[in-house]
Amino acid sequence: MKTLYLALLLVPAFSSSADTAPKVSAQQFVNLQQGDTVFAGFRRAHAKGICISGEFHANGQLAAYSKASLFKAGITPFTGRLSIAGSNPTAPDLKSPVRSMALSFASSRTEQWRLAMNTPPVMAVADPHSFYQQILAIKAGPAAIQQFFAEHPESKEFRAWAAQYQPTGSYAAETYHSINAFYLVNATGEQQAVRWAMRPTIAVTAGALDGNDALQTEIANRIAGGPVVFDWVFTLAEPADDENNPTKAWPDNRRQITAGQLVLTSTTAQLEGNCHAINFDPLVLPSGVAASRDPILRARSAAYAESYRRRAKEQLQGALEGSNND
Numbered sequence: 001m002k003t004l005y006l007a008l009l010l011v012p013a014f015s016s017s018a019d020t021a022p023k024v025s026a027q028q029f030v031n032l033q034q035g036d037t038v039f040a041g042f043r044r045a046h047a048k049g050i051c052i053s054g055e056f057h058a059n060g061q062l063a064a065y066s067k068a069s070l071f072k073a074g075i076t077p078f079t080g081r082l083s084i085a086g087s088n089p090t091a092p093d094l095k096s097p098v099r100s101m102a103l104s105f106a107s108s109r110t111e112q113w114r115l116a117m118n119t120p121p122v123m124a125v126a127d128p129h130s131f132y133q134q135i136l137a138i139k140a141g142p143a144a145i146q147q148f149f150a151e152h153p154e155s156k157e158f159r160a161w162a163a164q165y166q167p168t169g170s171y172a173a174e175t176y177h178s179i180n181a182f183y184l185v186n187a188t189g190e191q192q193a194v195r196w197a198m199r200p201t202i203a204v205t206a207g208a209l210d211g212n213d214a215l216q217t218e219i220a221n222r223i224a225g226g227p228v229v230f231d232w233v234f235t236l237a238e239p240a241d242d243e244n245n246p247t248k249a250w251p252d253n254r255r256q257i258t259a260g261q262l263v264l265t266s267t268t269a270q271l272e273g274n275c276h277a278i279n280f281d282p283l284v285l286p287s288g289v290a291a292s293r294d295p296i297l298r299a300r301s302a303a304y305a306e307s308y309r310r311r312a313k314e315q316l317q318g319a320l321e322g323s324n325n326d
């Protein structure tokens with residue numbers, strides 16, 4: 001027993017699905033993602049963003065698959081965040097290759113759901129250590145990333161997506177993907193593996209955008225003029241589909257169910273809004289939604305917590321220094 005306890009303490013972090021793969025800790029991830037310049041008080045990834053809020057209007061179509069109250073026909077409010085990838089909270093919006101949406105639902109005091117989605121439908125790699133190596137390669141430059149992709153043939157679908165992806169002219173016109181799979185669990189305990197996407201209901205071309213904060217300004221103006229709507233579409237896996245491998249899309253003919261519409265009704269600058277203080281940990285799940293065994297999900301949860309721990313501490317220190325100066 002004691003040996004097992006010690007062994008658990010000594011295992012630093014996440015392995016890939018193959019137990020022999022090297023391991024990487026949440027601290028290592030966050031050190032690498034934040035880089036040499038620390039922007040105190042900000043997220044170590046997706047540091048630049050804008051708070052959003054609104055409502056999810058469920059049509060009840062998914063209620064037979066999940067007992068989460070969110071999917072019963074009706075309306076649930078949310079707090080969320082639109083962001084770009086990267087560790088710099090003042091980076092130019094249009095330089096980032098990835099755009100993101102995060103959501104937090106509190107259906108009741110005990111039932112919460114946090115979601116974080118990106119524009120690519122798949123990841124380039126399937127395990128945390130390879131993702132760590134991918135970030136190292138991205139930081140080393142184009143030659144290193146070319147070599148990394150050549151050594152990781154599982155990145156084929158991601159590369160094909162990246163080659164054809166055309167950034168749109170608005171956060172409102174992107175499709176945001178869960179990438180990792182989850183299970184819907186219904187009232188009788190049946191499980192259905194799913195991935196989901198937030199699909200835009202408008203098209204906006206990139207032409208008119210300009211300026212360092214182009215995406216933030218565009219979405220704030222757009223929502224000030226009226227709600228922005230997305231369809232929340234779930235794709236149901238069949239037995240042949242691997243829910244634990246985020247590098248492989250499931251075939252196009254898989255059944256899809258639209259659970260309802262996400263309606264964005266307001267934006268707030270992140271330092272003034274309530275999204276800044278939320279950790280959009282993808283393993284905060286309601287009853288009726290369960291995590292797959294995809295090892296990336298565990299790595300994400302631990303890394304988001306480490307990033308949150310650092311930024312919360314820095315904010316507290318900043319607040320204390322501020323009050324000492326009063």
Ligand code: HEM
Pocket residue numbers: 029030033042043044045046049081082083100101102116117118123128131177178179180278279280296299300303304305307308311
């Ligand atoms: C092992 C893989 C990954 C690692 C280590 C990682 C790490 C991180 C970290 C450290 C943060 C900052 C968290 C915070 O301070 O609140 C973050 C934010 C985020 N990540 Fe990941 N990530 C990974 C994979 C993914 C994937 C696959 C997706 C998309 C499905 C994703 C989407 C996001 C989004 C949308 C945010 C910003 C959420 C917000 O607005 O607060 N990440 N990630």
